[in-house]
Amino acid sequence: MRVNRSLHPRRLVTVLSAVLLAIGAAVAQEPVEITITHTMTGGTHRVAFDEIIDAFHEEYPNIRVRQMPQDMEIYQDVGLISMLQSPNPPDIFFQWGGDLVRRDAELGFAADLSDALDEDGWGDTFLDAAWSESSGTMYDGRVYMIPYAFDVTTVLWYNVDMFEEHGLEEPETWGEFLDIVRTLREAGETPIILGNQQFWPLGNWAGHITARVVGMDLFDRALRLEEPFSQPAFEDAFERFAELAEANAFNRDLAGLGASESMTAFFQGAGAMHPIGSWLIPNALDTAPDDFRYGAFNTPEIPGGAGDPHSIIGLATGFQVSAETPHFDEAITFLRFFTNMENQVAWAESGRFSPVRGAMAAADIDEHNQQLAELFLDAEEMVPPPDTGYPVEVADIFYQGAALVAGGLASPTQGLAWIDEQLSLLQ
Amino acid sequence: MSTSASATRARRATPATILHYWVAITVVAGMAFPLVWMLYSSLKTNQEIALTPLALPAAFRWQHYVEAWQLGNLGRLYLNSLLVTGVSVTALVMIASLAAYAFARLRFRGRDALFYLLLIGLLLPAQVVIIPLFFLLRDMGLLNTYWALILPYTSWPLALTIYLLRSYYLTLERELEDAARIDGAGLFQTYVFVMFPLVRPALATVVILNLVNLWNELLFALLFIQDEQLRTLPAGLLAFSGYYIVDYRLVFAALSITTVPILVVYFLFQRQVIAGLTTGALD
Amino acid sequence: MDSSSRAATHRGRGGITRSRAARLEELQKYLFILPALALFATFVLLPLGSALYFSFTTWDGLRTPEWVGTRNYARAFADTIHVRSYVNVGVYILGTLVVEVAFGLLMAVLLASDRLGFAFMRGLFFSPMVLSMVAAGILWKYVYDYRTGLLNEALRAGGLGDFAHPWLSDPGTAMAGVIVVSGWKYAGFFMIIFLAALRRIPTSLYEAAMLDGATALQRLWHVTLPLLRETTIIAVLLCVTGGFAAFDLFFTMTNGGPFNATEIPTTWIVKQAFDRHNMGYGAALTVIMTVVVGVVSLAYLLATRRRHAVEY
Known part of the structure; x- marks a missing residue:
């Protein structure tokens, strides 16, 4: 069928179409095919997803699911948007909860799923948090995304062996955390390894620290461009990044390393800590050495901060259904199958935080996932990551300003002034 | 190359000739080395590449090519x-x-x-x-x-x-x-x-x-x-x-698979390819 | 009178048939250029025109474009990263003039020999030209890698471990890193161009110089280089115009980073348009680039025209 997708000869007045027509004609008709595009290009969750699709094919032989996985960076930039605007948009597509779900709903890319969720109480099988304001699954009181996981986008993962070797324990406060960084650096280790080439890895963490220090309210207003960043509260927040730069906390190739490269380097012991999201778990199951021991702690309490000291930064991710799909029912059939208890238990066991009620409890889950689940319960606030909660270019600028300070290339005041200067160009 | 200055000299291994060869071979080999490195790295394990990037492969793991081809x-x-x-x-x-x-x-x-x-x-x-x-x-x-x-x-x-x-x-x-x-x-x-x-x-x-x-x-x-x-x-x-950015062996294998055939075609039709690519710049 | 109209005159001797046949043939001539013009108009001219229109709008590519006058242009000149991208591409072009053109010339002189093996070395030296920038960029990313890269490992093996460096992660060295790869890829191209020019130099000139007792170095300086002047002009201009069009290597290796140190107009345009969905602003940046490249290219055309006047 895939060759057919490339054919729109009716729009073309050229002899060349004959060439592709011949290929298209040779392809036989198949049962209903639904296409699903996402960013799972590897890891144990992809294995679990493949297995779920195999099981689906067995149960529904008249529906075929074709996956169209894409590299996450490309997907985020042009990948998804151009597929949605093509004549054959994918029937089901992955999305990050928040600003993008609202966009897809507003512009009519995504189908309203509320009625489908009402049927047979499908919606009630999810945790209440799935349909809350901060989950980012809703627009205008209607549901536009079936969440498939809660993702914490930054916690501090650490190498247990390295911590034990240097007699370190999980810190409670920012001061203790800085002491750990200094101890590790003095011992000749790289305290924190991160690949910040695309700015979001450090940027997410910077967003979390900033929200903790300045409070959700001010954080939200500044990212909506209702307040300048150059003000004492943000200086206080950015001072934390300057402290990290001063303590020489990061790997030398922080600014040029890719996110996934840095994760692998962390697995190989190139650094003691790695601030990244919950997706580390499926990747660790897949690529970390078997004897690699790791743990996680939330960003430590920052004294004097105006935000919830135990907040987490995170969001829901899930699937949207194309508003134009000719196979809406088949798409829903698949999503119901995917979110049934049996499959969600398998999904949870592959390392994802299932939003389906009871799935996490029923699953034999990884201890690290258990740990994240506890962080989740402990938090009163969930800080939306700037790049999914707010317009992406605002987030980009904030991220880069934070990176300048954390990279030791600018003082907090300079970094914030840089952000304001760049943001002033947007209006 | 009868027009070139060097060619008018006798074909003996004078010190100048040896120096000429030595410089030319060093520079060209240096330029070609990244490609050679890519080729033999594709046969090494990730461990080998990470620990001893310069060393030759301990064994020829051609299966990386099959894997890269399929994945x-x-x-x-x-x-x-x-x-x-x-x-x-x-x-x-x-x-x-x-x-x-x-x-x-x-x-x-x-x-x-x-x-x-x-x-x-x-x-x-x-x-x-x-x-x-x-x-x-x-x-x-x-x-x-x-x-x-x-x-x-x-x-x-x-x-x-x-x-x-x-x-x-x-x-x-x-x-x-x-x-x-x-x-x-x-x-x-x-x-x-x-x-x-x-x-x-x-x-x-x-x-x-x-x-x-x-x-x-x-x-x-x-x-x-x-x-x-x-x-x-x-x-x-x-x-x-x-x-597969950190699965070095696969990336090197994929790079080899996508570059070697092109290089082979190039060396087979070298004269035509060079003429083709420099056309417009040379009249 | 050109051949076709002359043929038409020869053929038609009777009134009506002749003029109708001639008119039909006149129309036929346009059929020769029709496919080319149709494609060119649709996929080159039309987008160029729309870029101009979009450059006066704010548009996210999804909703309806909104007319904002020259605001995008004002923004472009206030956008420090955009301004810097031209400085960066200038640095890149200067660097490539050294590692592509000058090095290519040097290699042309070095490899211009018909001794055994030199033809092969020339072929090898040219070979990166047939590879994609993507393959070159990916390969060299591994060469530059801080932990497992060929370069740092070679330094460590040679006892120069202190010089091991995160080449592409340091704003101070990233551009140089990209320039070197550009040289690796294109020096062979310029070598061939200079080689062809060397071959055009008549042997008699060298013979005369030798009779006058000129040393090899003197012959290079007084005979070869002056006669390569015209070729050098072409090479420099090809290198400059090619530099503005650079994208693939930057996208593959650094994507403008770290901290915009390798941000060039093309990467910044693609970021604005396709990462940040600022189609209007991105379009304005393309219009500015069109003007800049147009001016540079006109200089190129003028220079080539002058060259034809000074044939040797």
Whole structure:
């Protein structure tokens, strides 16, 4: 069928179409095919997803699911948007909860799923948090995304062996955390390894620290461009990044390393800590050495901060259904199958935080996932990551300003002034 | 090379000759080494590459090639590239030759104005239209189809190709053409049976030039095709290296799979390829 | 009178048939250029025109474009990263003039020998030209890698471990890193161009110089280089115009980073348009680039025209 997708000869007045027509004609008709595009290009969750699709094919032989996985960076930039605007948009597509779900709903890319969720109480099988304001699954009181996981986008993962070797324990406060960084650096280790080439890895963490220090309210207003960043509260927040730069906390190739490269380097012991999201778990199951021991702690309490000291930064991710799909029912059939208890238990066991009620409890889950689940319960606030909660270019600028300070290339005041200067160009 | 200064000297192993060889071999070997390193690294384990990047492989692990081929869907990428480049270059050269002949030999109203209009395309890098082109293709419903590449690939090199072929047509003798016309052949008959066969040497050159350029094109391929089943080699290779960025052996294997055949073809047709790629810069 | 109209005159001797046939043939001529013009108009001119229109709008590519006058242009000149991208591409072009053109010339002189093996070395030296920038970029990313890269490992093996460096992660060295790869890829191209020019130099000139007792170095300086002047002009201009069009290598290796140190107009345009969905602003940046490249290319055309006047 895939060759057919490339054919729109009716729009073309050229002899060349004959060439592709011949290929298209040779392809036989198949049962209903639904296409699903996402960013799972590897890891144990992809294995679990493949297995779920195999099981689906067995149960529904008249529906075929074709996956169209894409590299996450490309997907985020042009990948998804151009597929949605093509004549054959994918029937089901992955999305990050928040600003993008609202966009897809507003512009009519995504189908309203509320009625489908009402049927047979499908919606009630999810945790209440799935349909809350901060989950980012809703627009205008209607549901536009079936969440498939809660993702914490930054916690501090650490190498247990390295911590034990240097007699370190999980810190409670920012001061203790800085002491750990200094101890590790003095011992000749790289305290924190991160690949910040695309700015979001450090940027997410910077967003979390900033929200903790300045409070959700001010954080939200500044990212909506209702307040300048150059003000004492943000200086206080950015001072934390300057402290990290001063303590020489990061790997030398922080600014040029890719996110996934840095994760692998962390697995190989190139650094003691790695601030990244919950997706580390499926990747660790897949690529970390078997004897690699790791743990996680939330960003430590920052004294004097105006935000919830135990907040987490995170969001829901899930699937949207194309508003134009000719196979809406088949798409829903698949999503119901995917979110049934049996499959969600398998999904949870592959390392994802299932939003389906009871799935996490029923699953034999990884201890690290258990740990994240506890962080989740402990938090009163969930800080939306700037790049999914707010317009992406605002987030980009904030991220880069934070990176300048954390990279030791600018003082907090300079970094914030840089952000304001760049943001002033947007209006 | 009888014109070169060194060649006039006797062929003895003088110290100067040895020095000449030594410098030349050192520089060229240094330039070639990254490719050699890529080749033998593809046979090493990730562990070996990470711990001893310079060392030769402990064993030849050809299975990396099988793995990269399958995981990267490289066969598919090759097919897509062959299809897209093949169709584009064929159409491009046919269309360009037709126009080049008209611009060189036929007289009609507006000919020079139209030719100068076309020359705009000679000056501009394709990046300057990337935004409207994206939306044009979207509105035509062509994004994520082979057409999204074939049509721009056929259109963008037209200016240069017509320009080069026109220069060649201008050098051809008029006798045969005139004879055909006197014998009553129509314009198209004259073109197809008399002129087109004569332009073949120049065609080979522009075919090679465009083949290499389009085969390696990234920007359009990256933006206009997202479906990995339809991707061409450069975009597919970039995506592959993104997925498996830390699976060094696979990336090196995939790089080898996508570069070695091209290099082999190049060394087989070295003279023609070099002539093709430097045409335009050399007259 | 050109051949076709002359042929038409020869053929038609009777009134009506002749003029109708001639008119038909007149129309036929346009059929020769029709396919080319149709494609060119649709996929080159039309987008160029729309880029100009979009450059006066604010548009996210999804909703309806909104007319904002020259605001995008004002923004472009206030956008420090955009301004810097031209400085960066200038640095890049200067660097490539050294590692592509000058090095290519040097290699042409070095490899211009018909001794055994030199033809092969020339072929090898040219070979990166046939590879894609993507393959070159990916390969060299591994060469530059801080932990496992070929370069740092070679330094460590040679006892120069202190010089091991995160080449592409340091704003101070990233551009140089990209320039070197550019040289690796293109020096062979310029070598061939200079080689062809060297071959055009008549042997008699060297013979005369030798009779005058000139040393090899003197012959290079007084005979070879002056005669390569015209070729050098072409090479420099090809290198400059090619530099503005650079994208693939930057996208593959650094994508403008770290901290915009390798941000060039094309990467910044693609970021604005396709990462940040600022189609209007991105379009304005393409219009500015079109003007800049147009001016540079015109200089190129003028220079080549002058060259034809000074044939030797």
